[in-house]
Amino acid sequence: MIQVHRDSARLLPVEPSTRAIALDLYERVADAPIISPHGHVPPSLLLRDEPYIDPVALLVTGDHYVTRLLHAAGVDLADLVVEASAGRDARTVWRTLAAHWHRFAGTASGYWIEEELDGVFGITTPLGPDSADAIFDEIAAALSRPGFRPRALFERFAIEFLATTDDPLDELQAHAALAASTLKGRVAPTFRPDRYLDPDVIGFAGNVERLLSSTGRPGDFAGYLGALEERRAHFIRHGAVSADHGVEELFTLDLDLGEAERLFQAVIAGTADAAERRAFRGHMLVQMARMSVDDGLVMTIHPGVARNHSSATLDRFGPDTGHDIPVATEFTRGIRPLLEKYGLERDFHLVLFAVDETAYSRELAPLAGFYPSVYLGAPWWFLDAPDAIARHRSAVTETAGFYRGSGFIDDTRALLSIPARHDTARRVDAGFLAGLVADGRVRLDAAQRIMDDLVGAIPREVFKL
Amino acid sequence: MIQVHRDSARLLPVEPSTRAIALDLYERVADAPIISPHGHVPPSLLLRDEPYIDPVALLVTGDHYVTRLLHAAGVDLADLVVEASAGRDARTVWRTLAAHWHRFAGTASGYWIEEELDGVFGITTPLGPDSADAIFDEIAAALSRPGFRPRALFERFAIEFLATTDDPLDELQAHAALAASTLKGRVAPTFRPDRYLDPDVIGFAGNVERLLSSTGRPGDFAGYLGALEERRAHFIRHGAVSADHGVEELFTLDLDLGEAERLFQAVIAGTADAAERRAFRGHMLVQMARMSVDDGLVMTIHPGVARNHSSATLDRFGPDTGHDIPVATEFTRGIRPLLEKYGLERDFHLVLFAVDETAYSRELAPLAGFYPSVYLGAPWWFLDAPDAIARHRSAVTETAGFYRGSGFIDDTRALLSIPARHDTARRVDAGFLAGLVADGRVRLDAAQRIMDDLVGAIPREVFKL
Amino acid sequence: MIQVHRDSARLLPVEPSTRAIALDLYERVADAPIISPHGHVPPSLLLRDEPYIDPVALLVTGDHYVTRLLHAAGVDLADLVVEASAGRDARTVWRTLAAHWHRFAGTASGYWIEEELDGVFGITTPLGPDSADAIFDEIAAALSRPGFRPRALFERFAIEFLATTDDPLDELQAHAALAASTLKGRVAPTFRPDRYLDPDVIGFAGNVERLLSSTGRPGDFAGYLGALEERRAHFIRHGAVSADHGVEELFTLDLDLGEAERLFQAVIAGTADAAERRAFRGHMLVQMARMSVDDGLVMTIHPGVARNHSSATLDRFGPDTGHDIPVATEFTRGIRPLLEKYGLERDFHLVLFAVDETAYSRELAPLAGFYPSVYLGAPWWFLDAPDAIARHRSAVTETAGFYRGSGFIDDTRALLSIPARHDTARRVDAGFLAGLVADGRVRLDAAQRIMDDLVGAIPREVFKL
Structure with missing residues (x-):
């Protein structure tokens, strides 16, 4: 992992005796290679290996954690898009970020960006209106150097395994090319079939039609399942280890073949009512579990987010622009x-993620503490921040221990943030474990083994690496 | 703010290095003027400026936080009412409080009362059966002095802005008189129209009838909306900055005019069923938002409380007697x-309050972190206590930062408790910020700016002061 | 309470000034007798007083907290059953536990077992593959000595009061014999009528039939209520102080006699639909409250657990085998x-327990802070662990104080774990109180009184001892 220059004990407990233990634990794993089994870095970024255009493209444009907080501060999202014709160059957008930077104090995004400025670029001057231009120039100068291209960063970050997220019909040529390249570290695709499984997705019937025609399958339920199985096999041949599923409600349902066939025809024809569409969606999760049992892909589920809360924003700027909002989620x-x-x-292997903290101690830890198949997903989305990670450990450990978790998952599109995110989790875990050692619950040698396993053996086991 | 005599570091983190930072931050704002943009102090209290009758009237009678805990301890609420004919003088009631005082240890009410005894009266002797009479006498003696009348206390507390809560048909003469008086500090009304918006309120049709007749409007939906708009304008002319809404369920619904008109006639006629009453209530929240867009009043919503849980208590003692109980609340x-x-x-500006902590990280911080209109209300009701305030900061800051909150709101009827409540929030915020400084997440100078803004710039911006 | 040999400050806050206060508070009650008003130790264990067979029977077999985590690690539950014919002796099973012992680090079960090994057997060697045999032998040797029989342990643990959980038709002969014995400490039955109240329990109609015939009552609703009342009286004559109720959903409903009679006949006949069965179940909770008002038994309710989540495991191994999973629970x-x-x-007296932490601050503390009848049950099941107990105190104390709680309840089948569990609660409470003293919220002398009351006066009052 990259060298960092700020207070080496940051994020660790402040009480001196606990901090000493935490530092011991953290330092064991500070430089351990990164295993990133779920994320959204585009493989083309690594394949093309083009320099980042400018600091805004690097740190603002695609990061909806950042743009959403600027939007909340009253900035029009359009004003964050670099557009020469509108007289909006990258420096202008960067100054907007700097003018609002105080609003990021205490946030996860603020912390990560400061980590990146320091860790990747060696910039420790606080960002603000006065320093905006100088920092912009310093980043821009670095980006023109070979050491700051995506592949160089990937290797500098010591990423051992990186999973991307891909459409089932993707031919995965970028992955094949990366596998054949000299890139140090493995880049694997992830099978993400939501748009072929959820009748409420716009364009669903057309998606299924493309799936069937591309695999030459007949238009019945068996053909549909066969097509999905065939695409999963294609992903496995290209190194995939998991299939990922995003649903608003966690609902599963077993159906007999006749009913499944009937629902399949109805959802394709667009004649299914809401209850039937829900039943179909719920049944397809069971089918995906069945396929995972058959082909070995780890099944991960990310439930509980209402997507595209603001229609006007969706219309102007598309999805993934900062207005997906969590909802209460039932698992049991x-x-x-x-x-x-x-x-x-x-x-x-079934990894269950949650953006509803209430499920941690009430449902997820009890489920993962009984079913050998169930792993408790690391804190996700709004919850992969220092305090939230600590709350997660506190909520689940007493019931499920450390060995029923998934290991940390960064879930990010931003290559640059990967080391900062993993480092955050390592520090918070070290601090949490140090607390258990300091108050006599766990012996130091046991904590040391756990610390090592959290960044190595555990994600390797869960994701079958 | 008033001088306090107890341990000057109370409520601050105990770990010495963090406490030193917290003290630095707290002391910046310890004496800052109080902005209280939502509360229930009656304006007549300040207008009449009569001495408080006795220690019980001051600290017990109207404070349902206090009477509810005594009731839970087995005390009949009637035994807390001073009533000469029943041989129950104020001293007797005070002795009842003192006999049960150990039950208040660790509660917010217990803390505030001890703050008031010390801060306002200089009484540091612990309350208890042995000290009850002496403390009663000391308070009673003070209350007869001019410095302990409501206006003197108001100015001693350095209250810069105080919002009351008022019925839409209130002519606001008390507010006009206060504005014309020499009182230092501004007292503003708040438009609270629940009883004219919710068909399930007893007397709803009559309330609307009075609203229409007092404004000379016709009995259709347009007349009803016009009457509400007219009363809001009246409030704005008298200095109001916000309109407040209390609902059990947070449900909003947009309707076309025809359907709204139909529902309006049905709820007035009493023929609407439960779903129609819910739809009307939900639509009226949207209408109130529309009016806020038009006239600029900040919209605040307090959802999630089941009022008057104990019918027998409601029958004997009326509403607001300690048996309003929160319920799970959905926002997204x-x-x-x-x-x-x-x-x-x-x-x-829309400020969303919650008595359901689960919504903090799951729904409210994500909403306030995207919508420029949405502000996250300070912890409310059972949650405006030290630990609860700290949990709130921990739950929301990593997603929304410090600048999407409403600033502290005391929501109290008890003038005397206002400085204690604001001081509590300032201390807990200082402690929370100090923790971020101590573990390296926020620089000290950034924390200092945030601390200042939390008690000044933020509430001023949110409430348009 | 038993002498413990590990770090005497374990579980207490690490910050030195807080720890000093916590130690002072803890030491006041460390040796106080144990009041255990709700649990599942079989009375026959104490009556027969036979030696424990082996370390596995003592610490593994019946403890589904332990077996569930081993199952989650991939161990077949059958492999944890000592069975000579299958070549699986106790030592083999013990070695399985030892091989997976690192998985228990940080869990409540892991902490308790280490407490038991040290506190009861003086074993401080960490359990693991290398030490498994030696520890097995040491425990086995101890178990053959008279001081390790159940009654000797019971007295060594200084258990003053122990409630068991019993079927309403139990004649309670074991309790009568224990009462007549020389055992130091009182063992009382608890009336647990779920299977006679819930139409969804398998065998419900037969259970009611047995209840009626054993009491010679007619088959109408009045006869049914009379039979329950008669059995409660029998329990009271044998020392019972409470009646306990387990329900998945907390739903109560008052019905007039005619409707109750109609539903009674329908649930007995098996013709009631789901809504009717729910109504009957809800009404019977109201009837049980009525009986508690009449006969004085404390009413306790344990809601919110979906039992027997894994049908295959239920079929092979029966109920109470580790796959009961909590669900969101509404109380208000x-x-x-x-x-x-x-x-x-x-x-x-009504004690409400919860496995859904969200109800603590939102519903339970507000209810217990108003109704004199409602007591807030101690953290239960997955939540009676150090961090969870601390979260509970933080969530409820500011609203309800310390005197509206039930006092600690161990709810355990494992006699050996009783002192470890009570000691955990005492330590965590001491630490929580010490935090309030250290930051100036509660005076030391007030905290000392509370600490004493938490283990003595409070459970005695709540359970009418």
């Missing part, structure tokens, strides 16, 4: 039909 | 129709 | 009909 009853069928299967 | 979907319509409007 | 509305009827009754 929703996942039961799936677990009744496959929860005790050997080698079936 | 419930507020969406309102935000779809007005969430991106310039200068629309 | 669900308990209201019962409280409307009996919430203000003198001497009615």
Whole structure:
């Protein structure tokens, strides 16, 4: 992992005896290679290896954590898009970020960006209106150097494994080319079939039609399942280890073949009502679990987010622009039909993520503490920040221990933020473990083994690496 | 703010290096004037400026936080009412409080009362059966002095702005008189129209009838909206900055005019069913947002409390007697129709309060971190206590930062408790910020600016002061 | 309480000044007798007083907290059953536990077992593959000595009061014999009528039939209520102080006699639909409250757990094998009909437990802070662990203080774990109180009184001991 220059004990507990233990634990893993089994870095970024255009493209444009807070401060999202014709160059946008930088104090995004400025560029001057131009220039100058291209950064970050997220019909040529390249570290695709499984997605019937025609399958339920299986096999041949599923509600349902066939025809024809579409969606999660049992892909589920809350923003700027908002999420009853069928299967791995903290101690730790197939996903989305990670550990550890978690997952599009995010998790975990050592709950040698396993053995086991 | 005599570092973190930072931050704002943009102090209290009758009237009678805990301890609420004919003088009631005082240890009410005894009266002797009479006498003696009348206390507390809560048909003569008086500090009314908006309120049709007749409007939906707009204008002329809404469920709904007119006639006629009453209530929140967009009043919503849980207590003692109980509250979907319509409007300010902590990290911080109109209300009701305030900061800051909050709101009827409540929030915020400084997340100078803004710039911006 | 040998300050706050206060508070109650008003130790264990068979029978077999985590690690539950014919002796099972012991680090079960090994057997060697055999032998040797039989342990643990959980038709002969014995300390039965109240329990109609015939009552609703009342009286004669109720949903409903009679006949006949069964179940909770008002048994409710989540595991291994999973639980509305009827009754005691932490600050503390009948149950099941107990105190104390709680309840089948569990609660409470003293919220002498009351006066008052 990259060298960092700020206070070496940052994020660790302040009480001196606990901090000393935490430092010991953290330093064991500070430089351990990064395993990133779920994220959204585009493989083309690494394949093309072009220099980042400018500091805004690097740190602002695609990061909806950043643009959403600027938007909340009253900045029009359009004013964050570099557009020469509108007289808006990158420096102008960067000054907007700098003018609002005090609003990021205490946020995860603020912390990560400061980590990146320092860790990657050696910039420790606080960002603000006065320093905006100088920092812009310093980053821009660095970006023109070969050491700051994506592949150089990837290797400098010591990324051992990076999973991308990909459409089932993607031919994965970028992944094939990367595998054949000299890049140090493995880049694997992830099978993400939501738009082929959820009848409420716009364009669903057309998506299924493309899936069937590209695999030469007939238009019945068996053909549909066969097509999905075929694409999963294609992903596995290109190194995929997991299939990822995003749903607003965690609902699963087992159906007999006749009912599934009937629903399939109805959702394709667009005649299914809301209850039927829900049943189909719920059944397809069970089918995806069945396929995971058969082909070994780890199944991950990210439930509980209402997408595109602001229609006007969606219309102007598209999805993933900062207005996906979590909702209360139920797991115990929703996942039961799936677990009744496959929860005790050997080698079936199911990782459950949550953006609803209430499920941690109430449902997820109890589920992961019984079912050998269920792993508790690391804190996700709004919750992969220092305090939230600590709350997660506190909520789940007493029931499920450290060995039923997924290991940290960065879930990011921003290559640059990967080391900062993993470093954050390592520091918070070290601090949490140090607290257990300091108050006599865990012996130091046991904590040391756990610390090592959290960044190595655990994600390797969960994601079958 | 008043001088306090107890441990000057109370409520601050105990770890010495963090405490030193916290003290630095706290002392910056310890004496800053109080901005209280939402509360329930009656304006007549300040207008009449009569001495408080006795220690019980001052600290017990109207404070349902206090009476509810005594009731839980087995005390009949009737035994807390001073009533000469029943042989129950103020001293007797005071002794009842003193006999149960150990039950208040660790509670917010207990802390505030001890703050008031010390800060206002200089009484540091612990309250208890042995000290009850002496403390009663000391308070009673003070209350007879001019410096302990409401206006003197108001000025001693350095209250710069105090919002009351008022019925839309109130002519606001007390406010006019106060504005014309020599009182240092501004007292503003708040428009609170629940009983004219919610068909389930007892007397709803009569309330609307009075609203229409007092404004000379016709009995259709347009007349009803016009009457509300006219009363809001009256409030604005008297200095109001916000309109406040209390609902059990946060549900909003946009309707076309015809449907709204139909529902209006049905709820007035009493023929609307539960779904129609809910729809009307939900639509009126959208209408109130529309009016706020038009006239600039800040919109605040306090959802999630089931009022008058104990019918027998309501029958004997009326509402606001300690048995309003929170319920789980959903925001993401419930507020969406309102935000779809007005969430991106310039200068629309919507403050969302919660008594359900689960919404903090899951829904409120994500909403306030995207919509420029949405501000995250300070912890409210059962949650405006030291630990709860700290949990709130921890839950929301990593997503929304410090600048999407409303600033502290005391929401109290008890003038005497205002400085204690604001001081509590200042201390807890200083401690929270100090923790971020101590573990390297926020620079000291950035924390100092935030601390200043939390008690000044932020509430001024949110409430347009 | 037993002598413990590990770090005497374990579980206490690490910051030195807070720890000093916490130690002072803890030491006041470290040796106080144990009051255990709710648990599942079989009375026959104490009556027969036979030696424990082996370390596995003592620490693994019946403890589904332990077996569930081993199962999650991939161990077949069958492999944890000692079975000579399958070549699986106790030592083999013990080695399985030892091989997976690192998975218990940070869990409540791990902490308790280490407490037991040290506190009861003086074993401080860490459990692991290398030490498994030696520790097995050491425990086995101890178990053959008289001082390690159940009654000797019971007295060594200084258990003053132990409640068991019993079927309403139990004649309680074991309790009678224990009462007549020389055992130091009182063992009382608890009336647990779920299977006679819930139409969804398998065998419900037969259970009611047995209840009626054993009491010679007619098959109508009045006969059914009379039979329950008669059995409660039998329990009271044998020392019972409480009646305990487990429900998945907390739903209560008052019905007139005619409707109750109709539903009774329908649930017995098996013709009631889901809504009717729910109504009957909800009404029977109100009836049980009525009986508690009449006969004085404390009413306790344990809601919010979905039992037997894994059907395959239920079929192979029966209930209580580690796959009961909590669900979100609503209290405010669900308990209201019962409280409307009996919430203000003198001497009615209702203890509400929760496995859904979200209800602590939102519903339970507000309810217990108003209704004199409502006591807030101690953290339960997955939540009676150090961090979870601390979260509970933080969530409820500011609203309800310390005197509206039930006192600690161990809820355990494992006699050996009772002192470890109570000691954990005492330490965490001491640490929480010490924090309030250290930051100036509670005076030391007030904290000392509270600490004493938490382990003595409070459970004695709540459970009418």
